[in-house]
Amino acid sequence: MSQLKIAFIGGGNMATCIFNGIVKTRNHEDQIMVSGPHLEKLAHFKEQGALVTSDNIEALKFADIVFLGVKPQIMPEVLDELKGSGVDYTNKLFISMAAGWRFEAFYSRLGPCKFIRIMPNTPAQLGLGLTSMCCGLDVNKEQEALCLELLSGLGKTVLTDEEGINSLGALAGSAPAFMYRFMEALVNETQKRGFSKEESRAIIEQMALGTAQMVIHNQDKDISALREAVTSKGGTTFQGLAQMTEYKFEEMMSQVIEACLRRTHEFENMFK
Ligand SMILES: NC(=O)c1ccc[n+]([C@@H]2O[C@H](COP(=O)([O-])OP(=O)(O)OC[C@H]3O[C@@H](n4cnc5c(N)ncnc54)[C@H](OP(=O)(O)O)[C@@H]3O)[C@@H](O)[C@H]2O)c1
Known part of the structure; x- marks a missing residue:
């Protein structure tokens, strides 16, 4: 070396x-x-x-x-x-x-x-x-x-390339903040249902860690297939996901990424 x-x-x-x-x-x-x-x-x-x-x-x-x-x-x-x-x-x-x-x-x-x-x-x-x-x-x-x-x-x-840097700046650089926000919301929901702050955090931490590992350990499956494996038609998860659809989750995420990229381009114009 x-x-x-x-x-x-x-x-x-x-x-x-x-x-x-x-x-x-x-x-x-x-x-x-x-x-x-x-x-x-x-x-x-x-x-x-x-x-x-x-x-x-x-x-x-x-x-x-x-x-x-x-x-x-x-x-x-x-x-x-x-x-x-x-x-x-x-x-x-x-x-x-x-x-x-x-x-x-x-x-x-x-x-x-x-x-x-x-x-x-x-x-x-x-x-x-x-x-x-x-x-x-x-x-x-x-x-x-x-x-x-x-x-x-x-x-x-x-x-x-440079546009890829911008895209990944949003999808990997900023995205931990989006994941934290998602986790914060779930920790709050856990607390609302009577668990202590510490318990709630530990529960959501383990859920997130396990979910990420499921994705990593199942490379032969699409993430959608993993989701479907948790979702029986008409069941509890199904109802929860239906609410995400009603609240246009994917469209919201698309807007979130677009907003990051708009700001990046504003910075690029500022520093030209
Ligand atoms: N943090 C992230 O997650 C992240 C992710 C990707 C990219 N970046 C990029 O990384 C860069 C640094 O971000 P950061 O989060 O590390 O910021 P930061 O912690 O504020 O670090 C900036 C450093 O620059 C020093 N500095 C200020 N004026 C200077 C000068 N004239 N000459 C030399 N050093 C000077 C500051 O010193 P003093 O504190 O002593 O003033 C500070 O140590 C940014 O361009 C950011 O876009 C950050």
Whole structure:
């Protein structure tokens, strides 16, 4: 395993998650520097052997692979800083996790450079994430493979194009929030029927875990077949599902995903 020089510009939640994945899968092999405006917030990186700095340009100079971990609205000031630094970054590999930032927006600010876009989700904290990834201009197969390796500790990675990143941003990035909302509603219903808060949560947790495992362990069956196996005509589940149909559940989910994508496109227009 060859040692890499990696930087994170912005050391927040998602950068921490990716950093943890990298040090775990690559066994602390690499030299990593993290930059951010508040050094005291970067102590957890230092404890794991990383260098920390409040100077983004020091991190840029240090590394061959640069993760941009700042919020989308902070990106313009960071890119201006990189551009104005005089550092030759044309051979560095940038990896952006920012929603709404298309390759063209990076090229128009930085000039020709190598970019990979990724969109992780929060279950990556447990190594159970779904990350979408898309390579920009001049990124070669070796760099693509290296990025896939760096992300492997986060869970699964799906290679796609820029529209795919947007779609999976909604369907995998935002969707945990929809699943939490679904679970919150069921926990509330459990509590309403006399179970304690703790019991209700434990009941719905186990139901959700078991249901996800049923889907995973029955690859030869469509999910609809698993649903039908719980549903006898005229029975209790049947009545519940009929209410979901009456309340247009599928149409609602379609609108939910469309709303996410509309917002993504608004961000893209904002950061053009
Ligand atoms: N969280 C998610 O689930 C998720 C999923 C997919 C993609 N993303 C993307 O990941 C990126 C980061 O999100 P996050 O949730 O990790 O946000 P976050 O926790 O707020 O992290 C952002 C970090 O950027 C630092 N920062 C602010 N200004 C900076 C500057 N000028 N130079 C360098 N660092 C600076 C902040 O430092 P201070 O705190 O010290 O100000 C903070 O540590 C975003 O682009 C987001 O779209 C997040």
